[in-house]
Amino acid sequence: MTLTLGTASAAPGEIDTGRLTVGELRDGTPAALPVAVINGAEDGRRLYIQAVSDGDELNGLGVLTQVVPQLDPTELTGEILIVGIVNYHGFQVGEHRNPIDDRKTNRTYPGNENGSTSERIAAATYDAAQTADLILDLHQGSTSQMINETRVRCGQRHRMHGDCLRLAKVFGTGFVIDQKGPDGQLARVGPDNGIPTIDPELGGCVGWDEESIQIGVDGIFNVLRYYGFLDGDVSLSAQTRAKGFDQYGSPVGGLVHYTCELGEQIRPGQTLFEVTDTFGELKARVTADSSGIFWRSRRLPQVATGEYVCSVGTNVDEY
Template sequence: MTKKLIIAGVEIYPGERKKIEIPVAKLYTDADMSLPIQVIRAKKEGPVVFVSAAVHGDEINGIEIISRLIQENLKLQAGTLILVPMVNVYGVLNQSRYMPDRRDLNRCFPGSKTGSLAGRLAYTFLNSIVAHCDYGIDLHTGAIHRSNLPQIRANLEDAETKRLAEAFAVPVLLNANIRDGSLRGAAVGNGTRVLLYEAGEALRFDELSIQTGVKGVIRVLRALGMIRKRMSKVNIEPFVANRSDWTRANASGFVKEFVSLGSVVEKGDILADINGPLGNHISQIISTRSGIIIGKQNIPLVQEGEAMYHIAYFGGSADDVHEHIEMMQEAIVAIEPAN
C-alpha cells in the first residue's frame, strides 16, 4: 500500500494534486502568514522529493523556476513531489535576504518550536515537509549585487547524490561542505539527500539560470524514475571542483573588469584594475591560482577586503569547463515575453 502523506493536517491521497497553506507566525499587524506549497502524488509509490526556493527572501530566481515547474503540469509516474516556492515568506514580502528578526534562516535549522521567529519557521519547514522526503533540491542565487554561474553544490562523496548532481546537467559541480544551521545540513541529518542549485543574482530574474534550473529539476526527477518526460540530449559532462576561494580586493576604489562569469583564468592573470575617482590607477586584482570564475561581484565599487571573484579549482582543464558552459548557453532558448 502507498504510504499515507499528511501535511499540516491535510491528507494527500495517491493520484492527487493539492495546494496547501501551512500556517506560520502572524505579522504584528495580525495578518496571517502561511507557507504555500503544492503537492503532486502519483498513484504508484516512489521517492518523495521537495523543491524549495527563497530560503533567502531576495533570491527570487527559484520562485520562477518552481512557478514554471507547476505550469509544466508534470505527470508523475511514481512518487511524490512537494513544491515550495517561498520558504522565507517574510523575506520575500520585504525583498530581504533575512527574516524580520534579522536572522539568516539558512543558519537556523533544525529550528525550535518555541524559539525565535526564524527558528520556528525552520522547525515548521523541516518537520512539515523535509521529514517526509527522500531527496530535496534547494534553489539559490548569489547575494545582492553578486551573480553565480549555474552550479550544483552537494556532498559528491555520496554516490547517489553525485549521480543526481550529474543528472542536473550543469557544467560545474562543487563538492561543498555542510554549513552549521543550514537546511542542507538538517535535511542530511534527517536522511534526505539534497542538491543545492546556485545561479544568478538576488532580486533579478536571469533567463539562463531559470531555464537551466527548470530543466535540471526535471532531469533529476527522470533519473529517480518519477517522470518519463522527454528531454533534449545533453552532452555536458560536469566537472567537479573540490575547492573554491574568493579573491578579495586589496584596495578601495572603482573597478574595471577584465573577466566575467565562466571565464577561465590562469595564475597571475589580471582580473580587474582598481582606480580612483580621478582615474588614477590604485591597484590590480591578480588571480593566485588557475580555475574558472563561478561567482562575482557586479557593482563597480569596492572596499578593501571585499570579496570580488569566486574561483573554482579543477584537477582537469579549465578550458574544457568553459567549452561546456558555452554549450549550456547555446542549449537555452530565451523565452520571449508576451505582448
C-alpha cells in the first residue's frame, strides 16, 4: 500500500520526501513542513518521528539528517513517517516559541485545525502521529546545558506507562525523567490514545551538538531494531531514572560559578553554585536540598535575583 504524508508518497520498498502544508505566511505563500515517508518492503509497525517543535531545538533535526540517508526501504519492515521541522515559524527566526501566536507548539496537542497557527500545526502533525504504533518526539533542553535524557510524560499511573518506559529504555540515552508532563504535550496525548510515546531531550546547546546527535541516531536505530523494523539485536542497559526535579534560582544578582558537573551525583547540603559580584567577591552560595543528579544548568553566567540557575533530578533509581 502506498504511504503518504503531505506531498511525499512512497510505494512499498520506496522512500520519498515532500511538504505538509499547514497554512500560509503573511505574504500568502504556503507554510509547509518538510516531511519524509519510508515505506518498507514488508508489512509491519508504523513509527512516527518529529523534531523541532521548539524552534531553537535543533539536535533532533541533526539526528534526522543522519538517520534518513541510512535507511534503505528495501530492508525495512513496516513504515516510518517523519516531520523534520514542526515549529516552522520559530525555526525560521531561531526562536523557541512560535512568533506568530507566541505559543509553545508542544503545549497545543492534539491541536485544532481551525485554531491558532500552533494549534493548526499540531492538528496536522497529530493526524499523522495518531496513525502510528510508536511516537518519538525529538527535543533538547533548549539552549541550556543539559544531560542527554528521555522523558516519559504520561504519568506513572497511566495504562501506557509501562510501554512508554520500555520505549525510553530501548532508546537508551542513559537518563530518564519519569514525571507527568503538562497538558498539550505530544508525549501526553499519544499515550492517551494508546500509542507509546517518548520525548528524548538530546542535551542542550546553541545550534547543535554532535555528541548529542549521535546519541539520538543510536536511539532511533535501537528502536528500529528492537521493534522489528530492521534486523539486529538490541542490548538493553539500565537507565538512571529521576521522578522529580528540584529547581534552584539565585538569591542575589551577579555571576554564577558552578561547583559540580552535569550528570554528577549530588548529596544533600552539597554546594551547587556560588554567585560573585563583578570583581569576584562572593555574594551567595547555594546548596542542594536533597540527593539527586545534577541535570541542567543555565548557559550564561549573569543572573538577577530569583532567576533560574539549575535543576537537580530527584527521587532517583535504576530500571
